[in-house]
Amino acid sequence: MYASLSEKHEHRKVLPDLEKSGNGVVMRFAPNPSGPLHIGHARAAVLNDAYVKQYGGRYILRIEDTDPKRVDPEAYGMVVEDLRWLGLGITETVTQSDRLPVYYDLCRQLIERGGAYVCTCDNEHFRDLKQEKTACPCRAQPVEKSLELWQKMLDHEFREGGATVRIRTDLSNPDPAMRDFPAFRILDQPPHPKVKAHVYPLMNFSVVADDHLLGVTHVIRGKDHIANTRRQQYIYDHFGWQVPVYRHYGRMGIEGVVLSTSQMRLGIKAGTYTGWDDIRLGTMRALARRGISPDAVRNAMLAIGIGDTDISFSWDNLYAENRKIVDPVANRYFFVPDPIPVTIGSAARHTARALLHPGDTARGTRTLEFEGSVLLPKSEIVPGTAMVRLKDLFNVKIAWDGETPSFSYGGDSLADARSAKARIIQWLPAQATLPCTLLTQEGEMKGVCEPQVRTELKNVVQFERVGFARIDAADAFGVRAYFTHK
RNA sequence: GCUGCUAUAGUGUAGUCCGGCCAAUCAUGCGGGCCUUUCACGCCCGCGACUGGGGUUCGAAUCCCCAUAGCAGCACCA
CATH class of the missing domain: 3.90.800.10 (Glutamyl-tRNA Synthetase; Domain 3)
Structure with a gap:
């Protein structure tokens, strides 16, 4: 059933043709090893990769470490890891300090x-x-x-x-x-x-030397390099070498996150951030930790393309790409933020069976035993609410004595809940919960989730009515999850 | 200051080279509806843009000029 879903997205715009690409291309991604890769790097990395895949050829990772002031020894490994996570088709790696x-x-x-x-x-x-x-x-x-x-x-x-x-x-x-x-x-x-x-060679020299020696045919990079391209032309001319084809895309502003490697490092040192993968940062590892799929990053970058207009990157667009990927695979669970215990008078024991995925019943269900008391999201129990339906369980009537609610069984009928316009909310049996902390970019959300969430370690799940989250750590005592997006 | 690049809806993007088929595409977002035991997914409807001013032309988003705005470079960084 998901085949038909993905077909709809196959009309994705292809990148504009590159001239002189008839016999394949040789392209490169050339980061400075000063820290891990972030969303800004992803654009160059993905765009070059996409062209190599489109035309065939070689894709060179070139580590540009000719400025010792801007080299972090740990970055060599981080860059390679980040690129591997992104799924790029790197065919060879060279390091300038070796040359x-x-x-x-x-x-x-x-x-x-x-x-x-x-x-x-x-x-x-x-x-x-x-x-x-x-x-x-x-x-x-x-x-x-x-x-x-x-x-x-x-x-x-x-x-x-x-x-x-x-x-x-x-x-x-x-x-x-x-x-x-x-x-x-x-x-x-x-x-x-x-x-x-x-x-030490300066960038313009080592870049020309390597682009020529390695046979680079096309260079796609930001327009902050336009002046360098013109400078490099002089070197090509002196040597009598042929110049690659250049494309310079516009500046990409990114709202809401710190991308400067030096600022990130400072923040980590000062304890403001927990590390390079702090979810408030725009690094690949931070995105990975939050449950953003590398393909979502790739698709978002391809959608942006190589235009030379300055743009501002929109997280919403990335999230939309990610949702397309993650929604079909993420299992559904209940997470009750800020839970309040509620005893429901006059209700018999019930067993709720909730689908792990509403679009894929073959995955089966999770079982929640109602034994008299439940935990409900505090924000749902506001004065005036006459009825709610506990999803996959039954209806609950709420009687208000001023600010004090009392709860009673309101029948099993879904139709009744619908006609009463009752909200269908998530809940948990009071006797079977697991503490869960949902960390968002804005802060912590404490709550409880289904014990079965423990089995989803490292996976992205959907907490129903809350949003997608990646299960970062889990044991018998609790779960730590990172909020991905709605 | 000097040099250069760019300017389409809230955001991204197509169209601009070779003017008419553009009362401007698609996605995302937002609003409404349907579906649905999630405020997810899916489906339907709607909102929303050619930076401004001149010019060329029968006709301009598209060509020219000016203005404005943004960006980049003018590093013994990449």
Whole structure:
């Protein structure tokens, strides 16, 4: 029966065609290993993946760890885990810190070609010259001199900031960002967690080197890289290499969560967040913990596409995608928040059998024995309520003496409840409950749930009339669940 | 300030290249109804947008200009 359901969603928009994709594509996802992946990374990761799947080819994970200041040793593993969770078709992984000799060699070649030079000017001074479209003295030095200085850089004869390799561009370029931008720098501190080095390539150089060497044909990334694309063009031209096809999608604003890795780290250190998977964060692991399916993330990203308009990401749209995936599989249970004990006079023992899933009766039922007392959600028992129906059980009449209610058996007839417009609410037998804490992004909800929820550890269930939740921990003493969405 | 990119309903998105078939698509959201022993799912109905102003044209969401707004870059970050 779910086949027909999913067919309806097959009209999902496909991504626009990429030019030069006839013989397959080689694409890459290139994160900086400073922390785990978040929803912002997911866009680039998923979009590239989708194109590789569409056209066939290779999908390279390239860890860009050429700035030791922004490397968290634990992030290498986290990135791989997060990508695996997302279900991407990564075919190979390279780590830039393993490839420093490759970049050094290419740098020498580039200097020999006159495409780069070593600059020993003071940083501030160079910037002033650049604004004036003026060359610094180093620019005119002979190639031999630059090669000599480059060797000195490698030999660590310069201190941090003492020398920089610059790409020769066009000083008259109207965009100051294009003028003789740096390609290598010297860094004495901090030490790189993976290699011993003091000369590091800057992103624009290592990216071009790797994109070319690895055969990358198409690059899809955010438009914050547009300037880098133009800068990188100079390097391609110096080497005489062919440029990949670029697409730059617009900025994606995300409401309500902190996405800055440094802020998240600070918050974790300060105890504001419980960890990288704190459900108030926008990391993949936080989404996973809340019961968001990786396919929902994928579908939401594909729906957004590669448009170059700035957009604001909507959680509602993600939740809708997730609901499509989770609703057919999640078993139903009762969770009674803020429970109040109620004894129902004059009611005989009853056995309630509630479907685990209303759309799939083959899954069977759960059994709740009524023995006289139940727990009801406090919010449902408000003065004036004359009758409620306990779902799958019977009707309950409520008589009010001022603010004080008294409860009595109101018959089994569903029709009576309907005609009395009684609400059909969730409940639990007082003698068979399990404490349950439902954690939402807004805070904790204490309550009780069916003991059988214990068997759903790590699964997403639906607490009827409350919403979907992922069972995060469960034992004989209680359940901890994370609220997914309504 | 300089350089560049973008502008369709609350949100996302199609249409824009090659003007008419667009009194503008689809999803989500919201409102109403049906179904239903969940406020879920499903079904039906409805709400809601071409940033503004000029111009070109028989005709403009689509082409041109100006304005406005947003975003990005101008780092020895990625």
